[in-house]
Amino acid sequence: MHFSSKLLEQAVDEFGRLPGIGRKTALRLVLHLLNQPDADVNRFTASLNNLKEHIKYCKTCFNISDLETCEICATAKRDHGLICVVEDTRDVMAIENTNQYNGVYHVLGGLISPMDGVGPSDLKIDALVERMRNEKVSEVILALSATMEGDTTIFYLYRKLKEFNIHISTIARGIAFGGELEYVDEITLGRSIATRVPYERNVG
Amino acid sequence: MHFSSKLLEQAVDEFGRLPGIGRKTALRLVLHLLNQPDADVNRFTASLNNLKEHIKYCKTCFNISDLETCEICATAKRDHGLICVVEDTRDVMAIENTNQYNGVYHVLGGLISPMDGVGPSDLKIDALVERMRNEKVSEVILALSATMEGDTTIFYLYRKLKEFNIHISTIARGIAFGGELEYVDEITLGRSIATRVPYERNVG
Structure with missing residues (x-):
């Protein structure tokens, strides 16, 4: 040019x-x-x-915030015993937009990715373990991407968190709502059949 | 969001x-x-x-420049009797990248577009007419887009410039080099046949 x-x-x-x-x-x-x-x-x-x-990062959940403690962590209306672990602030925004979630968050700041030189110590994992010790947590939802990095991080987090007396869950995977079956990739479709759920649960 | x-x-x-x-x-x-x-x-x-x-605009051709007079207008190596009229600085860059042009430019700063409220007085047309009077111009190339606005502007400029003793030309239109015939739109293909050129000219 x-x-x-x-x-x-x-x-x-x-x-x-x-x-x-x-x-x-x-x-x-x-x-x-x-x-x-x-x-x-x-x-x-x-x-x-x-x-x-x-810009600040919430000192509890590490979400982007204008204050020391973000709005979500500050409000008593949310269920502070339910922590949703996400990769970054975009995921918080996406989940907030669903209006389906009433717990709090924990923003890792990335995913474990040896290829990119990102190890567990680069993420806010120790701080998450601290929260298990100091807060009354009943359930942790690992809402990470369905990629190799996401799965690696989920596996690592599961091993770190299983010693605590909490429920550990991951978000459901399967075909998207409105998705036409013929366009779904084979892996997703195959897994969706293998992990099929009773009809009553899906309409509930 | x-x-x-x-x-x-x-x-x-x-x-x-x-x-x-x-x-x-x-x-x-x-x-x-x-x-x-x-x-x-x-x-x-x-x-x-x-x-x-x-940022400055060249006081002669109105191209974006760091100096009062842009590099192209300042050099004696270029043919100052040949002026290529373009819409904006991106067109200057595109033509310079071809390495096929040795004249100077005149940047209009837009195209006549009544729909967008852009009239002739919003463009550097008077300055172009001034150049006809004050410089020794032998040819003006109207290198404007092949759109309705481009054609309107070409028509307007042609009427303004024809009183001067200069050649007025427009850049060639037709199918692109490397373009496959079946993917060319009908108007371009139809006009390309109507304005066909002798074989000797195209290889020359």
Whole structure:
């Protein structure tokens, strides 16, 4: 790409470093911002600097928060004996959007992945074990991705947590609601048949 | 979307305003930046602020530039009697990348589009007419998109420029090199047959 301006090239380089943003998209975004009023661009960059400077992680569950303790951990309305273990804050948001969950969370900050050099000590696993000791926990739900990294992490967590007198569960796997059978991959479909549930449970 | 942090929500809002970036992508980008070192995020925002603050437009051709006069207009090696009229700086970059053009440019800053409220006075058309008067121009190439707005602008420019003693040309339209005939749209294919060229010209 031939740039007529070093400043333009630098900005495109920076945008191009973002995940999933190629050079052409980066250029389109930068030129769009260049055509916006100064105030809009300042607000854009200020929002990022602000976030980076002032963001906190809840000291209990490690979810992103504006305060020392996040809203979910702070409210007495939630069931603090039920902890849902997730990979990152996006998973918290996804589960909150279902309006089906009334417990609290524990954000690991990643999954065990030897290939990427992420070991158990890089995640908030010790802090989770501490919570088992210090809080009255009755159940832990391991809501991690159905990938190799997710399964590895679930296995590791299960071994760490089984010494405590709690229920340990994982979220149900199977075909998605609205999913047409012919488009479901073989592994999911095969496992869905093997782990079939009584009709009464699915409608309940 | 349920956000656990106002700061996070603000940053996602700002990213979500960019063209082609939805809320989920915005969240992914913001969380990515949040995980980067402070220095990287500062460099990212500084590059944008710098660009916005210090960018100039060439006083001759209105291309984006770091200087009063862009590199292309400043060099004596280019043919200053040949002006290629384009919509924006991306088109300059695209044409420069071909290494097939040795003239100079004129960046209109848009296309005439009554639907979007863009009239001739919003574009650098008067400045182009000035160049006809003040520079020794022998040919103007109207290299605009093959859309309704592009054609409208070409028609308008043609009427403005025809009083000057210059060649006015448009870039060739037809099927793309490497394009398979069966996938070409009907209009392009029909026009390509109607405006067929002698074999000698295409290989020349």
